[in-house]
Amino acid sequence: MVDKQLRDTIPEFGKKAGAGDGQVGVGNMSGLSSGPGARTFWEIAAIVLVAVVIIGGAEVTLRLLAIPSYILPVPSEVAVALVTDWQFIGPHLVHTLIELFSGYAIGASIGLLLAAVITQFPFAEKIIAPYILVLVTTPMLALVPLLMLNFGFGYTPRIIAVALASGPMVMINSATGFRRTDLAKIALARSFGANTMQIFMKIRVPMAMPMIIVGLLIGSIFGLLTAVGAEMVGGGFGLGNRLTTFSSTIQMPQFFAVIVVLGVLGISLYVTFFLIGKKWASWEA
Amino acid sequence: MVGGVEKGAKSPHKLVVENATKFYNTKSGPLHALDNYSMTVGDGEFVCVVGPSGCGKTTLLWSMAGLHGLTSGQVTLDGEPVVKPHPQIGMIFQEANLLPWRTLDKNINLPFEIRREKPDAQWIEHLIERVGLQGFGGKFPRELSGGMQQRAAIVRALSFNPSVLLMDEPFGALDAFTRDEMNLLLEEIWLETRKTIVFITHNIAEAIFLSDRVHVMSARPGRLGKVFKIDYERPRAIEITTGREFFDLVNEIKSEIDHHPSGAKKGRAQRVAREAVS
Numbered sequence: 303m304v305d306k307q308l309r310d311t312i313p314e315f316g317k318k319a320g321a322g323d324g325q326v327g328v329g330n331m332s333g334l335s336s337g338p339g340a341r342t343f344w345e346i347a348a349i350v351l352v353a354v355v356i357i358g359g360a361e362v363t364l365r366l367l368a369i370p371s372y373i374l375p376v377p378s379e380v381a382v383a384l385v386t387d388w389q390f391i392g393p394h395l396v397h398t399l400i401e402l403f404s405g406y407a408i409g410a411s412i413g414l415l416l417a418a419v420i421t422q423f424p425f426a427e428k429i430i431a432p433y434i435l436v437l438v439t440t441p442m443l444a445l446v447p448l449l450m451l452n453f454g455f456g457y458t459p460r461i462i463a464v465a466l467a468s469g470p471m472v473m474i475n476s477a478t479g480f481r482r483t484d485l486a487k488i489a490l491a492r493s494f495g496a497n498t499m500q501i502f503m504k505i506r507v508p509m510a511m512p513m514i515i516v517g518l519l520i521g522s523i524f525g526l527l528t529a530v531g532a533e534m535v536g537g538g539f540g541l542g543n544r545l546t547t548f549s550s551t552i553q554m555p556q557f558f559a560v561i562v563v564l565g566v567l568g569i570s571l572y573v574t575f576f577l578i579g580k581k582w583a584s585w586e587a
Numbered sequence: 588m589v590g591g592v593e594k595g596a597k598s599p600h601k602l603v604v605e606n607a608t609k610f611y612n613t614k615s616g617p618l619h620a621l622d623n624y625s626m627t628v629g630d631g632e633f634v635c636v637v638g639p640s641g642c643g644k645t646t647l648l649w650s651m652a653g654l655h656g657l658t659s660g661q662v663t664l665d666g667e668p669v670v671k672p673h674p675q676i677g678m679i680f681q682e683a684n685l686l687p688w689r690t691l692d693k694n695i696n697l698p699f700e701i702r703r704e705k706p707d708a709q710w711i712e713h714l715i716e717r718v719g720l721q722g723f724g725g726k727f728p729r730e731l732s733g734g735m736q737q738r739a740a741i742v743r744a745l746s747f748n749p750s751v752l753l754m755d756e757p758f759g760a761l762d763a764f765t766r767d768e769m770n771l772l773l774e775e776i777w778l779e780t781r782k783t784i785v786f787i788t789h790n791i792a793e794a795i796f797l798s799d800r801v802h803v804m805s806a807r808p809g810r811l812g813k814v815f816k817i818d819y820e821r822p823r824a825i826e827i828t829t830g831r832e833f834f835d836l837v838n839e840i841k842s843e844i845d846h847h848p849s850g851a852k853k854g855r856a857q858r859v860a861r862e863a864v865s
């Protein structure tokens with residue numbers, strides 16, 4: 303990546319930059335998708351079987367050992383709580399989703415935009431890089447008490463926290479994508495008379511797409527973590543708030559029901575981006 | 588040996604390179620890639636440039652394509668200086684250089700998207716048929732063999748019907764059989780369209796087989812060596828490459844590359860030449 307300054311102006315022959323130079327693609331962003339993935343009936347049946355064994359095993363073991371519900375509820379109790387007490391959980395899910403989506407929309411768009419712009423100016427990028435790193439590595443949760451002091455206990459501090467947590471993740475990954483240079487491809491577009499904007503839209507963006515999608519995924523997961531964490535800090539609503547409330551009142555089945563909802567939410571985010579990746583970045587598998 | 592380079596706009600040549608010199612700025616100082624290189628290409632002529640690896644062939648071709656500037660000297664097309672990519676010049680890069688996220692059809696469509704022009708569907712379909720890529724339009728490059736990718740690159744370069752085709756070792760990565768096949772195909776297309784072609788290779792046999800004239804470039808910095816006129820009748824058959832006469836010509840060009848006085852590593856040039864004969 304030494305030749306960043308040369309980008310676009312001086313072609314570099316002989317070297318094949320960009321051709322998979324150690325990039326993470328959507329196809330291999332985690333253990334879940336880098337493996338072959340379940341396809342056949344038997345593979346899916348086996349996965350279901352494992353789930354049945356784990357859940358059933360927990361049910362039987364907890365009952366046999368007579369573990370009280372306030373320590374660890376049996377799965378069936380959790381399932382019942384999820385259905386019967388949904389009225390105490392559902393509305394809070396909506397709160398969490400509102401925070402997550404608004405914060406993420408703001409954070410991800412700013413992150414994406416900054417990544418696209420900054421990578422075009424290698425000098426500016428060098429100056430900004432350490433600050434981005436600080437933003438990425440500092441848990442934005444730590445700022446929540448301060449944000450609440452300034453913005454009260456409504457949506458605002460949470461949305462800001464989500465944006466601050468997801469934005470840098472989107473930015474740092476997308477920037478890696480935008481930084482990929484394949485001078486032969488850029489020269490190809492230029493040989494057809496492409497201007498800088500066309501090179502950006504037709505070459506750089508598609509080339510960056512796999513990394514952008516990875517960034518969007520990671521950003522959304524960090525956004526979820528931060529939303530729930532912020533809800534636990536203060537303000538009387540949201541799934542995070544339910545967790546603190548249910549645990550303080552020792553309503554363990556309800557507590558675990560919220561955990562289940564959060565798990566489903568996280569997996570939905572993952573699956574969504576996985577499918578987007580399949581559609582838009584499958585050329586790099 | 589070389590036809591003198593006429594100065595001024597009234598050149599009878601399609602493409603003229605005049606005293607092209609190029610230095611690259613590198614961390615270890617300026618790198619002399621091209622030295623006072625001059626050549627002329629007539630309208631409809633097929634010229635090959637052969638030279639050892641790293642001698643400056645791509646550097647020369649990119650300046651002809653207007654993709655980068657020269658330190659001194661100039662390139663003219665129909666008498667006009669080429670200072671930026673020209674709509675009359677089609678470029679075929681080392682390796683097929685298809686965009687992996689686009690299907691073949693979309694790859695071929697790229698020049699028209701960029702120029703905001705309507706593609707000439709009939710011409711493109713003719714080209715696709717000509718290179719034998721019918722039915723592959725919806726495929727992605729990774730689903731195709733190297734030879735097929737190169738065919739698609741040829742279609743893309745010819746799709747907007749440029750009058751000049753610049754080809755940078757287009758078949759270098761192909762196996763010998765596919766290369767022969769592609770050479771025959773290229774000659775056919777050239778006989779049909781009569782484009783002006785500059786073709787770069789370090790395969791001497793390929794250069795002789797294809798061209799009207801073979802330019803030998805010295806090891807870096809690239810200088811013009813001998814120019815060989817090739818008189819085989821067209822269309823040519825692959826069989827000519829096994830004849831005695833052809834073999835002698837290969838050797839003559841090979842020794843021209845080998846014996847060129849320059850700081851080049853000799854072993855490398857010899858290896859290149861041997862590859863060409865085998």
Ligand SMILES: Nc1ncnc2c1ncn2[C@@H]1O[C@H](COP(=O)(O)OP(=O)(O)OP(=O)(O)O)[C@@H](O)[C@H]1O
Nearest residue numbers: 312313314315611613620640641642643644645646
């Ligand atoms: N952008 C660049 N910056 C610095 N040096 C360069 C650059 N491009 C090429 N060179 C150098 O210039 C010389 C000529 O390169 P060029 O690519 O033109 O050679 P070539 O004859 O096309 O080689 P090959 O047969 O390997 O394709 C080489 O020594 C190369 O390392």
Ligand SMILES: [Mg+2]
Nearest residue numbers: 315644645681
């Ligand atoms: Mg080259």
